[in-house]
Amino acid sequence: xxxxxxxxxxxxxxxxxxxxxxxxxxxxxxxxxxxxxxxxxxxxxxxxxxxxxxxxxxxxxxxxxxxxxxxxxxxxxxxxxxxxxxxxxxxxxxxxxxx
Amino acid sequence: xxxxxxxxxxxxxxxxxxxxxxxxxxxxxxxxxxxxxxxxxxxxxxxxxxxxxxxxxxxxxxxxxxxxxxxxxxxxxxxxxxxxxxxxxxxxxxxxxxxxxxxxxxxxxxxxxxxxxxxxxxxxxxxxxxxxxxxxxxxxxxxxxxxxxxxxxxxxxxxxxxxxxxxxxxxxxxxxxxxxxxxxxxxxxxxxxxxxxxxxxxxxxxxxxxxxxxxxxxxxxxxxxxxxxxxxxxxxxxxxxxxxxxxxxxxxxxxxxxxxxxxxxxxxxxxxxxxxxxxxxxxxx
Numbered sequence: 001x002x003x004x005x006x007x008x009x010x011x012x013x014x015x016x017x018x019x020x021x022x023x024x025x026x027x028x029x030x031x032x033x034x035x036x037x038x039x040x041x042x043x044x045x046x047x048x049x050x051x052x053x054x055x056x057x058x059x060x061x062x063x064x065x066x067x068x069x070x071x072x073x074x075x076x077x078x079x080x081x082x083x084x085x086x087x088x089x090x091x092x093x094x095x096x097x098x099x
Numbered sequence: 100x101x102x103x104x105x106x107x108x109x110x111x112x113x114x115x116x117x118x119x120x121x122x123x124x125x126x127x128x129x130x131x132x133x134x135x136x137x138x139x140x141x142x143x144x145x146x147x148x149x150x151x152x153x154x155x156x157x158x159x160x161x162x163x164x165x166x167x168x169x170x171x172x173x174x175x176x177x178x179x180x181x182x183x184x185x186x187x188x189x190x191x192x193x194x195x196x197x198x199x200x201x202x203x204x205x206x207x208x209x210x211x212x213x214x215x216x217x218x219x220x221x222x223x224x225x226x227x228x229x230x231x232x233x234x235x236x237x238x239x240x241x242x243x244x245x246x247x248x249x250x251x252x253x254x255x256x257x258x259x260x261x262x263x264x265x266x267x268x269x270x271x272x273x274x275x276x277x278x279x280x281x282x283x284x285x286x287x288x289x290x291x292x293x294x295x296x297x298x299x300x301x302x303x304x305x306x307x308x309x310x311x312x313x314x315x316x317x318x319x320x321x322x323x324x325x326x327x328x329x330x331x332x333x334x335x336x337x338x339x340x341x342x343x344x345x346x347x348x349x350x351x352x353x354x355x356x357x358x359x360x361x362x363x364x365x366x367x368x369x370x371x372x373x374x375x376x377x378x379x380x381x382x383x384x
Contacts, residue, residue, distance in 0.1 A: 030257070050255075050256070056255055056291065057254060057255060057256075057257055057291075058257050059256075059257030059258070059259075060256075060257060072319075073319075076319070076320060079252075079255070079256045080256070080316075081256050081257035081258055081316060082315065082316035083316070
């Protein structure tokens with residue numbers, strides 16, 4: 001809602017594997033992914049996406065309830081562009097997406 | 100295989116964006132006028148940023164004034180009038196600036212003067228478009244030198260340096276220079292590696308907290324120095340690199356494979372303009 005309300009077209013996926021398929025089968029400008037997801041979690045998705053030609057140079061933002069440094073380190077190594085710690089305000093999400 | 104000239108790419112992009120902007124003027128002529136869209140602001144910002152990056156400094160400075168003016172209108176600080184729409188149509192002077200390489204910059208000054216008067220409601224608005232003006236410290240502000248180099252994989256992981264520079268641009272008057280000494284010979288360039296660094300001389304009371312936000316996702320892996328500039332530089336001259344405190348030493352030079360090495364010996368190659376002044380020059384001069 002937040003993103004579509006800002007005029008952005010959003011493609012949704014129910015889990016990491018579905019997200020990977022959708023994000024690599026069509027052009028996307030950015031990816032926002034949860035960390036804890038069924039089938040394929042956010043870090044797995046991220047590693048696989050970055051290995052794909054479609055994932056090069058595309059910003060990927062992780063949504064997470066975690067804020068520990070180790071997780072951020074793992075996310076960075078996996079290729080995360082940034083992260084947002086839940087709960088977050090709508091304008092925080094938009095600010096990060098615009099960035 | 101013929102190489103694509105980035106300047107040609109910019110010309111093409113600018114032409115398309117100007118067409119969008121011209122179409123958008125029709126919205127302003129409606130009664131009541133359609134509010135200025137973020138698309139217009141974005142198009143102007145793109146022309147300015149890309150123009151500055153590719154050396155079209157006069158284009159960037161010219162467009163900067165229009166962006167500032169429309170920002171005023173968008174915030175409701177200036178009304179949309181027929182006179183404003185008429186002067187907005189003169190933004191097509193950008194075509195001339197692009198084609199003449201900036202030699203028509205003087206011819207654009209009357210357009211900008213009229214724009215300033217209109218936006219100020221009859222009172223001229225001080226211009227911030229000239230690099231000299233932008234180099235002057237703002238009252239109460241301190242000049243800071245920010246130097247940063249992104250991690251090698253920053254581009255690959257979706258970081259756009261131009262957006263980072265745009266955020267710094269929002270903080271205050273600044274002068275941006277590209278640090279290109281670590282860029283290897285063309286045949287050695289890995290297009291997925293970030294080689295460039297940037298130096299920004301920013302006027303701001305204390306930008307460290309704001310820059311913490313700008314580099315939120317990168318600060319643990321990037322090279323960043325933020326130091327107040329000495330007084331002589333704060334008077335308007337950009338301090339030579341040798342005058343910078345060793346603590347704020349330039350980002351390490353990379354070898355021909357793009358990896359970090361010793362300090363960067365040569366000065367920066369300033370590249371571009373907006374509220375920030377960006378310059379184009381050869382660091383080997």
